[in-house]
Amino acid sequence: MPISFPTTLDLGRFLPEILLTVFGTLFMVLDAVLQKRSKNLFGHLTLLALAAALGASLYAGSEPGPAFGGMLVVDGFATFFRVLVLGVGMLIVLSSYRFLARENAETGEYHALLLFSLAGQCLMASANDLIMVFIGLEISSIASYVLAGYLRDDKRANEAALKYFLLGSFATAFFLYGVAILYGSTGTVKLDQIHAVLTGPNAPFPVFVTLAAALMLVGLGFKVSAAPFQVWAPDVYQGAPTPVAAFLSAAPKAAAFAVFLRIFTTALEPIGTAWEPLAWGSALASMTIGNFAALLQSNIKRMLAYSSIAHAGYVLVALTARSDTGTSAAMFYLAAYALMNLGAFAVVTHLSGKGERYLTLDDFAGLAQKQPFTAAMLTIFLLSLIGVPLTGGFFGKFYIFKAALDSHLVWLAVLGLLNSAVAAYYYLRVLVMMYMHDPSQAVQEAEPLSHGLQLALVLPALGTLFLGIFPNWVLEFAGHSAALMK
C-alpha cells in the first residue's frame, strides 16, 4: 500500500470526527482549568460542537468519495448515519441539562465522553475497512461504558457500567475473532476487496467465511442488543442515568446497525444464503423475547430496554431481506426509532425526579391531568412505538415488512407483525396509567418542563409526525444511499 500524506480532501471527509475529538479534548482541559463558570456552559458548547460536526458531515456528504486510501468512505449511507447520531447527540444534550443540574453532576467530563462516543460512531458509519470498524467500535464503546457509570456514587450505575464493560469487551472479542478469520481466509480487510475475493475464482473455503460471519454477527448482535445476546440491555438501561440510557438505545445502536448493514450487504453479500438463516432466527428471537419480556416489566426503563430489543429485531428483519429496499427500510426505521425512543426517554428523565426515584409504570399515573402537554407528547411517541399510522414508527414498520415480503420472507413478516400487536399491550399500559388513573406521587411532585426538555420533546414529536405524514423525503434519501453503498 502506498503511503501518502492525507490530502485536504481526506481531511475534509474526516472533519466531523476531527471536530468531535478536538472539542472533546478541549472540554477535558477546560473542565480542569475553568474554576468559575456558568453551569450550562458545557451543554451549550456541546451543542455548538455537534452543530459544527453536523455541518461538516453535510459538507463532506456533498462530495462523496473514499478517504485515506479507501479506509473510509463518505457516501450517502455514511452521511445519513452521521447526521442521525449527531442529531441523537443534540437531543441527549438538550434532555441532559435539567438532569445534570438535578443530580449536581455538571462536569465537562460528561459532555466530553458524549463527544468521544459520537466520534466513534461517526467513524463506524463511514468505515470501509474492518480495522476502521473495529477502532470506531472501540472508541464508541469505551466512552459508552464510562457514561453508563457516570453517576459514580450510584450503586446501580456502577453495576450497569461493569456489566456493560465486561460483556461488551467479550462481544468485541468475538467480532475481532471474526475479522481475524476473514482476514486469514481472504487476505484483506477492505470491504470491497473482500467482496471481490469472495465472488472471484479463488474464493476461500466457505466454512471459514461463514464462521467469520457468524462470529461477527455475535459481536454486532451484542452491540445492537439482538437476541440471544440481549441480556445485558435491561440491566444496563435500568442502572445507567436515564439520558445515557436514552443515548445507548439510539446512537451506538444506530451506528452498530450501520456497520452491520455495510458489512453484511457488501463484503459478505456473496455468502448471503449462509448467514440469512442466522439473521432470520435472531430477528424472530429478538422480536419475540423483547416483546414478551416487556409485557412483564413494571420498571419503565426496563420496559423500554426490552422494547428496544424488540425494535432491534424489526431492523434485523430488514437486514434479513438482503435487498436495497431492506437497507433503506432499516435506515428509515432507525431514524424513526431514534426520534420516538429519545422522546419517550426524555419524558422518563423529566418525571423520574432527583436520584431517579420514580421509575415504575405506576409513577406515570395521572400525568395527563397534571401535565397534559407532556402526556400528549408521550402519547405520540408511544403510538409511534406501537406503529399506529401517521407516525414515523408506522411507516418504519411498513417499509420493513414490505421489504420482507418483497424478499419472500412471508412467515417472518406475519410473525413480526403479530409480534407488534403483542407489543401494543405494554405501550398501552403506559397510556392507561397516564390517562385513566389518578395522579401519583411522582406526578404531584413533577416540576414544570424545563426549556431544554421542552425542545427535547417537541423536536422528536414533530419529527415523528413528519416521518409519519411525509415519509418520502427521508425514505428517498435512504433509498439513494442504500443503492450507492456497493
Added chain:
Amino acid sequence: MNPLLGVLALPLVAFLAALAIPRRQPQNSRWWALGSSLAIFVLSLILVFRFDQGSGQEQFALDQPWIASPDIHFAISVNGVSLWLIVLTAFLTPLCVLISWRSVQNRVKEFYAFLLLLEFGLIGVFVAQDLFLFYVFWEISLVPMYFLIGIWGHERRIYAAVKFFLYTMAGSMLMLVAIIYLYNRTGTFSYAGILDLLASGKLVFGAQEQLLLFLAFFVAFAIKVPVFPLHTWLPDAHVEAPTAGSVMLASVMLKMGTYGILHFAVPLFPRAAHQCAPWIVVLAIIGILYGALVAMVQPNLKKLVAYSSVSHLGFVVLGIFSFTRMGLDGAVYQMLNHGISTGALFAFVGLLYERRHSLEIADYGGVATVAPWLSTAFLVTTLASVGLPMLNNFVGEFLVLQGTATVHFTWTVYASIGVILSACYMLWMYQRVFYGEAGQEVHHHIFDLRAREWAVAVPFLAMMLWMGVYPQSFLPPVGKVNDAILQESQVDVPVRVSLPVPVLPVRVEAARAH
C-alpha cells in the same frame, strides 16, 4: 370544492379547534362539538342531494398522490353504500354530543375532542379508496375509541379498552400483510386499479393465494363485526363504554367490519369468498342464535343490547354471503337499521343509567308509570329491534331472509329462529324494566324526558319510522352498488389450480389464454 373532502376534513378541523378551547370552559367545548357536528351533518346532507342516485359508480372522486414510493394516493370517493354510512355517522355524532351533555362532567374538552376525532376516522374509513389509506383510517379510528372507553367508561373500563384495542390490532396486522402482498403483486394500492386488473384478467390469483388473502382480510373485518368466535371483546367494550362510546361503537364501528367485507373482501377475492361462504354462513347463524340466547339470560341491560348486536350483525353477514341481490340489499339496509335502532337502545339505556345509576335489570321495574314518554320511546325502539313491520329492522331482516331463502332454505329457517328469539329477550327485558310496580328507588330517581333528551329521542324515532315505512328513499343507490358487486363476483376467471403462483407484477398470458 369537492363536498366529500369537506365532509372528511371538517371533523379534523373541528377536532383541532376543540383542542384549542381552554379546559376551564367545558360549556364552550360542548357547544363547539354540537355546532361543528351539526355542520358536518348538514354537509353530509348536501352530499346526499348532489349524489347521482341513479348510478352505481363511485362519485365525488378525488385522487391526489401522497407518497411517491410506494405509490400511495389520497384517493377518496363515495358510492351508494358508503354514502349512507357517512350520513349515519354524521347523524349520530351530534346526538352523541347531546346525550353526553350532562353525563360527562370529567375532562369535557378531551371527551368532545376525541368524539370529533372518532368521527374523522370513521368517515375516513368509508371514503378511502386506496387500500393503504383505508388501513390508515382503520387504525386512526381505533385510538379515540380506546380513550373514550378507557377514560370515561365504567368500572372495568381499562380492561375493556385494552382488550378492544388488542383484538382489533391483531386482526388489522393480518390485513396489513395482505395489503402489502397485494401491492407487491400489482404495484398499486388503488382499489379501483386492482379491480380493473382483475376484471381485465391481467391479474389472476392462485387458488390458495386467493384463499389466504381473503382470510387475512376477512379475519380483520370479522373481529370488528364481530363474527361468532371473535366476538368476546364486544360485550366488555359495550358495557364499559360511556353512552356515547357505546352508541358510536355499535352503530358505526361494527359497520366498518361489514362494510369492509362487502366493499373489499368480496369483490377482491370473489372465488375465495364463494368458497368460504358455507363456513361463514354457519358462523353467522351460530352468531344469530348464540347472541340471542346469551342476550336472553343477561341481567345487565347494556350486555343484553350488546349480545343482541352480535345476533343482528349475524343477519348482515348472512345476507352478504347469500350472494343474492336481495340478501345484499338487506344486509346493507340492516347495517343502517342496526345503527339507528341499537344506537337508540344504547342512548335510552344511557338515559336510564343517568337517572338510576344502575344497569341491572333487577333494579328497575314500573318505569312506565313514572316516565311514560321515555317508556314509549323505548317501546318503539324495542319493537323496531324485534323486527315489527312498519319499523326499520323488519325491512332489512325480511330482505336478508328472503334473499337467503332463494339459495338455501334451511339457512333461512335457522336464522328465523333468531328473529323469534329476539322478540323473546327484548320484550321480556321491556316487561321487567318498564312494567309492574314501581319501587321506591324508581319513584325517587326516575323522571321523564327533558327537552335535551327529546332532541335525542325524536330524530331516532323519526328515522326508525321513515326507514320502516318508506325504504325506497334509501335502497335504490344501495341496489345499484350491490348489482355491481355481484357482477364483479361473477367476473372471476376460473382458476386453474395447476398453474404455479404467478410472480410480479401482472400476468398477461392468463388473459390472452382466454
